[in-house]
Amino acid sequence: MASAGDEAPILIIGIDFGTTYSGVTYSRRKNTPKLITNWKNLRNFNQDKEKIPSAVFYHRMTERDFSWGYEAPIGEDVLRWFKLLLVDENDLPFKIRTSPHVTTARALIRQLNKTPVEVIGDYLGALWKHSRENMMRAVGQRVFKIARLHFVVTLPAIWPHYARTRMEEALRQAGIREPRPAGETIVDFISEPEAAALACLESSSDAIDLKPGQHLIVCDAGGGTVDIITYKIIKMDPLTVQESVKGDGDLCGAMFLDESFELLLKEKIPGDIQAKMGDSGLRKIMHDEWEHGIKTSVDKDRMVNGKYHPPKITVEASTVRDKVYRPQITKVEKLVEEQIKQVKEKISPQAQVSYACGWLWKVHVLDSSSDPWTAVVRGAVHHGLVRSNLTDNINVSIESRVSRYSYGTLVNAIPFDETMHEQEDRFYCPANQAWLAGNQTMWFVDINETVSAHKPHKFTCWQELSSPDDEVVVDIVFSDAETPPKRQDGTVKPLCEIKVPHIPNWDKLPRWKNSNGEEFRRFGYELCMVSDGTSLDLSVYYNKRKIASQSASFESSGCASAGAASAGGSASRPPRASNRQMGTRPDPDYNEESGSEEDDDDFEMED
Numbered sequence: 001m002a003s004a005g006d007e008a009p010i011l012i013i014g015i016d017f018g019t020t021y022s023g024v025t026y027s028r029r030k031n032t033p034k035l036i037t038n039w040k041n042l043r044n045f046n047q048d049k050e051k052i053p054s055a056v057f058y059h060r061m062t063e064r065d066f067s068w069g070y071e072a073p074i075g076e077d078v079l080r081w082f083k084l085l086l087v088d089e090n091d092l093p094f095k096i097r098t099s100p101h102v103t104t105a106r107a108l109i110r111q112l113n114k115t116p117v118e119v120i121g122d123y124l125g126a127l128w129k130h131s132r133e134n135m136m137r138a139v140g141q142r143v144f145k146i147a148r149l150h151f152v153v154t155l156p157a158i159w160p161h162y163a164r165t166r167m168e169e170a171l172r173q174a175g176i177r178e179p180r181p182a183g184e185t186i187v188d189f190i191s192e193p194e195a196a197a198l199a200c201l202e203s204s205s206d207a208i209d210l211k212p213g214q215h216l217i218v219c220d221a222g223g224g225t226v227d228i229i230t231y232k233i234i235k236m237d238p239l240t241v242q243e244s245v246k247g248d249g250d251l252c253g254a255m256f257l258d259e260s261f262e263l264l265l266k267e268k269i270p271g272d273i274q275a276k277m278g279d280s281g282l283r284k285i286m287h288d289e290w291e292h293g294i295k296t297s298v299d300k301d302r303m304v305n306g307k308y309h310p311p312k313i314t315v316e317a318s319t320v321r322d323k324v325y326r327p328q329i330t331k332v333e334k335l336v337e338e339q340i341k342q343v344k345e346k347i348s349p350q351a352q353v354s355y356a357c358g359w360l361w362k363v364h365v366l367d368s369s370s371d372p373w374t375a376v377v378r379g380a381v382h383h384g385l386v387r388s389n390l391t392d393n394i395n396v397s398i399e400s401r402v403s404r405y406s407y408g409t410l411v412n413a414i415p416f417d418e419t420m421h422e423q424e425d426r427f428y429c430p431a432n433q434a435w436l437a438g439n440q441t442m443w444f445v446d447i448n449e450t451v452s453a454h455k456p457h458k459f460t461c462w463q464e465l466s467s468p469d470d471e472v473v474v475d476i477v478f479s480d481a482e483t484p485p486k487r488q489d490g491t492v493k494p495l496c497e498i499k500v501p502h503i504p505n506w507d508k509l510p511r512w513k514n515s516n517g518e519e520f521r522r523f524g525y526e527l528c529m530v531s532d533g534t535s536l537d538l539s540v541y542y543n544k545r546k547i548a549s550q551s552a553s554f555e556s557s558g559c560a561s562a563g564a565a566s567a568g569g570s571a572s573r574p575p576r577a578s579n580r581q582m583g584t585r586p587d588p589d590y591n592e593e594s595g596s597e598e599d600d601d602d603f604e605m606e607d
Helices: 082-086 100-111 116-139 141-146 161-173 192-204 254-268 271-294 317-346 349-353 372-387
Strands: 010-016 021-027 055-058 066-068 148-155 186-191 215-221 226-236 239-243 248-250 306-308 313-315 396-402 406-413 426-429 434-445 450-452 457-465 472-479 493-500 511-513 519-531 536-542 545-552 581-583
Touching (some): 021 372, 055 116, 082 100, 100 254, 148 192, 148 372, 161 186, 192 239, 192 372, 192 396, 215 317, 248 317, 254 271, 472 536
Parallel strands (some): 010 148, 148 186, 239 396
Antiparallel strands (some): 010 021, 306 313, 406 434, 457 581, 493 545
């Protein structure tokens, strides 16, 4: 075994790909995260800013010849807001999918004969190339060449599962997963509000009078989405928190301020002047006076007093506040109020007494000294350092999260019961020689359930097999229904499959026969589920050894239709391969002729 000194160095790299701006941060063991800056602009100078615009301009000579970030010109053919196109059009609110900026981005991508994933891959490829060059200069080419890379990429908490799969493909196209001498590159994901919370708690816990039992609401207001997450303080040293209630979010980020201010300008500037200015003149005002002026210079005393040429116009602070900011701030306020309401409903009357001081109901705003613009990308690096065990000084840790979905499988219940089951689900199973109810649901994790960030959820399962060549497949489904349905309906969707490539110890598996004399073997195993906040990592264990695994964050349209699994001693499952059955605990009525199940009370996770 190599000594610690012989191990390859590890670089933790956080990527915050935003709707309007993106950022990259990296760190080595125990080092303070370092931001990538010195971005090139149109004048070939370096912009020493913490983030770079999420913008791409494809030159007409070739699709591969493009400008990006600060180098992208100001023009109607510049692609912006394309991050939102990772989400299917029908999954976006009507106001968003019909927004001029979103429809323009979608039309430009179609003209280029590209997909949103390909455009994002191009942008991330350029972002990674620039970041890689900066890292090599900082740590040295030799160290960078032999280093293992661990990426942590942020995603909005409110996005559907399939968006992560598309993001993974974009990262692959960007070259981030290319083979390296030191071994496989690791890519993790973290929700944007959780990353923001980690950074804020890390930098501001001493400045805020935190006490165990209190609840802290963190609002991550980004370019496209605003995400809200609430944590309960468990202990102070180290600072340990658990998610209090299911987080929430909405599409009400800074991009909607841009839209509103542009509409305000069009109201203020007479039509004949707008015609003379043209679209390019309006875009120049938006770029120079709004994006790099009014929008970034708001303070507590003066909102705005801008003057524009031509012609000279004045926009009052109250007008900007009421027409630009107020509609989006109202949405954010509703998100915060709903989180407070849920926390009040969830905590017990006894627990409420500890909040008599009113801390829970106050809003604490962290000022600019805590670098809120880079909080998400800094939190991503913190998450990576903890996951890679690269820091002995963990100041903030998350103990548990609240599931945003129900996760489970489909089962065929034995026997069919007309008082419990729908007639359309009734079918005959020749293996069990009985009428079953198909497409019933069995949930491993319920929506709003608290899920440990470290300890796996474990479920003892079995599957009936007639041949060692039978396929063992566990289908995972999910639902966002507030009350998890008992049978498959429109809210129950396939998530992924876990396939066991080989059946171990076939000759030692318990045997049973049905009344026709057909013999089956019962294969027992453990299904373990761990949540990292953006997905479920699932593993199948047999006799305490991992025999299959899968990350449940897959494109729902790309999954095979989830077949029925089974539930307990009262359920079975007809096969894809013949006579395949599955369950979650041993059937007390089956005729076991040989073999036995091992006691798994002392089950331990093993990689």
